[in-house]
Amino acid sequence: MTVKTLAVRTDTLVVTWTDGTTTSFPTIWLRDNCPSGLHPDTHERLLDLLAIDERPVLTAAAIDGKTAVLSYTDGHTSQMPISLMNAHRPGRPNGDAGDIPAQLWRADHGAQNISRHASTPILTDDLALNIWMRDTAKFGLTIVDQLPNDTDSGVHIAKRIGFLRATNFGTTFEVINKPNPNNLAYTSVALPLHTDLPNQEVPPGYQFLHCLANEATGGGSLFADGFAMAEDLRDEDPEAFRLLCEVAIPFRFHDKTADIRVHRPVITLGAKGEVIEIRFNAHLAGIFDMAADIMPAYYRAYRTYMAKTQDSKYRLTLKLKGGEMVVFDNRRVLHGRDSFDPSTGFRHLHGCYVDRGEFFSRLRLLANTATAP
């Protein structure tokens, strides 16, 4: 996009683009983003914003090739790249390779249609990494397969994205039946669908569960798209949806070494009203403490969402095999498992997390080096 005309107003530059659209740039924005104010090495802004007027006054504006040359009454001249102005028109989102819309799914998606990606290309090829990550961002759930039979091989995949998220359970964890468990995951009981660690200020982002053995009777895995359940609730029961967005409930994990608590809603919305996070974990929900007069209505709303987590309409079931790893957005996709009989065989999953920040950072870097599909 190039510029057709520039018009100088008192405190605004009005750009008319060659496609006929116009954009108003306040002069304070133009001065704030003048390239002369950036550090040459770090690209951080060095300008002291208070050193310029609140409404800088333009005296002239002209096009010179790919640059707008802007002159101000205080003597400053800016060489503004037109590409920067076009990419950052006020009020418009600018392109972000990390901005991948969620594609919702329900049981009719079919467990056999969960996207599968072989481990070796992810380790060696940025394009394969990018394709797998974009799939994972879109659906919130993929399977990486053909993993070597050692506990580190899943972690190596995760670290292609970024460093691991540490929690009070460590940076990696073993999902096996343990004596004296501090978490129900470390037993053989069934785990209803849940998100991990909603008691954290930011629950872990992407979860990696690498199956090393799954020979016990039972122990199948369950997944459901928490965003799809939330969107259906929004359609079917707007009042319940509203309560789950607006009322913060306590979540808590505590053992001998940690007592980690937050109050947060079950459903978190983004700036455009879209669902961006689900916290649902019956085991780690604390003792509800909203006012008694809204408590019955809240329980009704909470149970309505909970009923969806138990509804086969939303559920994908699969039994992981050794060498397979499920990768899912823990802040979107609920996971669970059937109970298993530890006397019939060994079941061992090796788990870790990488947060959304690192995930989307990697996607942005890959967009600059690998051709996105």
Next chain:
Amino acid sequence: MTVKTLAVRTDTLVVTWTDGTTTSFPTIWLRDNCPSGLHPDTHERLLDLLAIDERPVLTAAAIDGKTAVLSYTDGHTSQMPISLMNAHRPGRPNGDAGDIPAQLWRADHGAQNISRHASTPILTDDLALNIWMRDTAKFGLTIVDQLPNDTDSGVHIAKRIGFLRATNFGTTFEVINKPNPNNLAYTSVALPLHTDLPNQEVPPGYQFLHCLANEATGGGSLFADGFAMAEDLRDEDPEAFRLLCEVAIPFRFHDKTADIRVHRPVITLGAKGEVIEIRFNAHLAGIFDMAADIMPAYYRAYRTYMAKTQDSKYRLTLKLKGGEMVVFDNRRVLHGRDSFDPSTGFRHLHGCYVDRGEFFSRLRLLANTATAP
């Protein structure tokens, strides 16, 4: 507190306490929190909330010592500890040792009055640890002194609280003048007051800056209480305060290995309207992208807060010495430094972070073992 009378209503138990206050407990809450529904090892809730009625009907309620014995039409009987009911009256906050109100400060607090704590007791004595942490939570800024002259000694103090927060800069970082810096901290230029890494979904919580050497001319440290500046803004200019709370702005850090971005407001409020977080970093502020029609008003609000960060009314200045470590809430207290002349001497700070989640978890555990001041 003990119970005077219990009154059974259709779907509510009304408790009259010996002090004359009354509390209504919806029966669904009473059933949801029946102690029989907890796992004996993990204390996690095992109850399937959907297996009980939406409005369980009480048939009888009686006191038996420290327990309320509640009988329901479906045959269930609960032994509810009265202490639990008292501690969790709906609509009332229950005691949380991590809930320490901020005590605001300005320049007149005086740098010499920043609370100082010797390193050795913190390492060896839970009570000293607790006192120091509560001071740090309250003021957002303390100094730990008498540290041995090795880079690990500050980290040992931090790890008394919890594990370190990893970022794209690693788990620890060296604030020294470096060639080819990817961050202005790693130069000798002045750093205006800022919070670290507002481009992260959750910026690092508590920051630890251990001074190993500070022999260069210049290089003094600056601190200001971001909450105090925000509260003053709320009083003086409510419209500016509102814009800083409501309009999310882009923050971004990018180099060759990371491109981490979020949109967030400068001021974040908690459930009671109290300021709980400040993000302010002129270097990492991205290119503003709000609609052009609110942009001039936003810039005015942003500059009004920025002017406070440059106002000596809010600023404490001190020159750290070897063996001292400043510890501050990076989501509340802004920090900065004067420029220094690297030709006149060595300046070396060793830094790390521990997040709020680990910090408040430790405070809760200490409250159970150490006597709080």
